[in-house]
Amino acid sequence: MNKYLPAACIALNMLCIAASAQTGNNKKNISVIAYYAGRADRIDSFEVEKLTHIIFCFCHLKGNRLHIGRARDTAAIHKMVALKSRNPALKVILSLGGWGGCKTCSPVFLTAEGRKEFARSVKEANDYFGTDGIDLDWEYPAIVGHPGHPFDPGDKPAFTQLVKELRKQLGKKHEISFAAGGFTAFIDSSVEWKKVMKMVDRVNLMSYDLVNGYTTVSGHHTPLYSTPQQTESTDHGVQMMLAKGVPAHKIVVGAAFYARLYEVTDTINNGLYRSGRFLKAFSYNRYADSLTAANGFTQYWDSTARAPYSFNPQRKLLASYDDTRSVQLKTEYVLKHRLDGIMFWQLAEDKLRDGLLDAIDKAKRGSK
Numbered sequence: 001m002n003k004y005l006p007a008a009c010i011a012l013n014m015l016c017i018a019a020s021a022q023t024g025n026n027k028k029n030i031s032v033i034a035y036y037a038g039r040a041d042r043i044d045s046f047e048v049e050k051l052t053h054i055i056f057c058f059c060h061l062k063g064n065r066l067h068i069g070r071a072r073d074t075a076a077i078h079k080m081v082a083l084k085s086r087n088p089a090l091k092v093i094l095s096l097g098g099w100g101g102c103k104t105c106s107p108v109f110l111t112a113e114g115r116k117e118f119a120r121s122v123k124e125a126n127d128y129f130g131t132d133g134i135d136l137d138w139e140y141p142a143i144v145g146h147p148g149h150p151f152d153p154g155d156k157p158a159f160t161q162l163v164k165e166l167r168k169q170l171g172k173k174h175e176i177s178f179a180a181g182g183f184t185a186f187i188d189s190s191v192e193w194k195k196v197m198k199m200v201d202r203v204n205l206m207s208y209d210l211v212n213g214y215t216t217v218s219g220h221h222t223p224l225y226s227t228p229q230q231t232e233s234t235d236h237g238v239q240m241m242l243a244k245g246v247p248a249h250k251i252v253v254g255a256a257f258y259a260r261l262y263e264v265t266d267t268i269n270n271g272l273y274r275s276g277r278f279l280k281a282f283s284y285n286r287y288a289d290s291l292t293a294a295n296g297f298t299q300y301w302d303s304t305a306r307a308p309y310s311f312n313p314q315r316k317l318l319a320s321y322d323d324t325r326s327v328q329l330k331t332e333y334v335l336k337h338r339l340d341g342i343m344f345w346q347l348a349e350d351k352l353r354d355g356l357l358d359a360i361d362k363a364k365r366g367s368k
């Protein structure tokens with residue numbers, strides 16, 4: 001540094017350098033959130049130092065109260081909290097519901113009594129376990145979700161009141177988030193976005209299962225961008241929420257640590273956007289054994305959707321999934337658009353090392 005610069009200029013220069021460094025750090029200080037539905041004895045085998053949050057899946061309702069019904073679930077939550085010895089900044093969140101796990105959510109949360117009793121039970125559970133908040137995975141308020149589960153137009157304002165009651169009970173000490181369907185109908189019809197987002201820490205956009213198990217046409221289940229044949233995508237969901245006034249810094253995009261396998265009726269377009277049926281899902285840690293040339297699969301990259309897929313023309317099987325390249329691009333998308341972070345379903349389906357979490361971490365740090 002030039003010794004002849006006035007002291008005031010030197011001080012100003014130092015402040016600018018510090019501010020610049022801080023901005024650079026903040027840009028990469030994104031949330032990395034893992035849902036976890038695996039065994040308690042495997043949690044500490046994963047690289048939890050690369051996470052900001054881990055979400056236990058799932059708690060359910062018993063009457064009006066949050067309920068953890070099995071001893072192994074209690075053990076898993078205790079194990080998650082113990083991970084803070086390795087990662088002191090880690091937040092451990094309890095999640096309610098999941099697909100098929102919120103059958104009574106609508107009738108319970110439509111009543112003020114139900115909302116209040118539930119919120120009190122959430123606070124009690126967090127105080128007991130030493131956990132850091134609640135993630136609401138109600139699939140879905142006000143629109144059709146799991147077959148046979150009740151829903152009501154009143155769910156939409158009731159969800160707002162539920163979040164309000166939770167914030168009242170939990171105060172600022174605990175986090176509140178919710179899992180949002182990444183598709184148009186949910187974003188349009190399930191949430192009073194401007195009211196709810198003032199009270200929650202973030203929304204976890206489920207930008208996967210966008211072509212789901214009930215479809216009759218194949219496609220990308222977790223693409224980054226829309227294509228002429230498929231509107232639903234990560235970017236489409238994000239842009240819809242931004243247009244509804246959701247702050248960018250509260251949006252978390254989703255990645256899939258699993259593939260969806262479809263049987264289609266012909267081999268046109270390598271199985272994409274063809275009539276067919278869903279067969280099954282399988283974990284990322286099985287890709288290397290399943291989606292191989294020996295098993296008849298050829299791997300492809302869709303440069304418009306920014307998504308991988310594989311096709312077996314002999315058996316007419318299409319696999320749609322995320323891989324290291326696509327989760328890296330999703331992470332870079334988060335950084336570019338200054339979103340809160342990236343989450344994924346679910347950690348137990350990753351490799352223990354050099355998997356998709358590692359790809360997210362490398363992209364977050366700017367390394368290839």
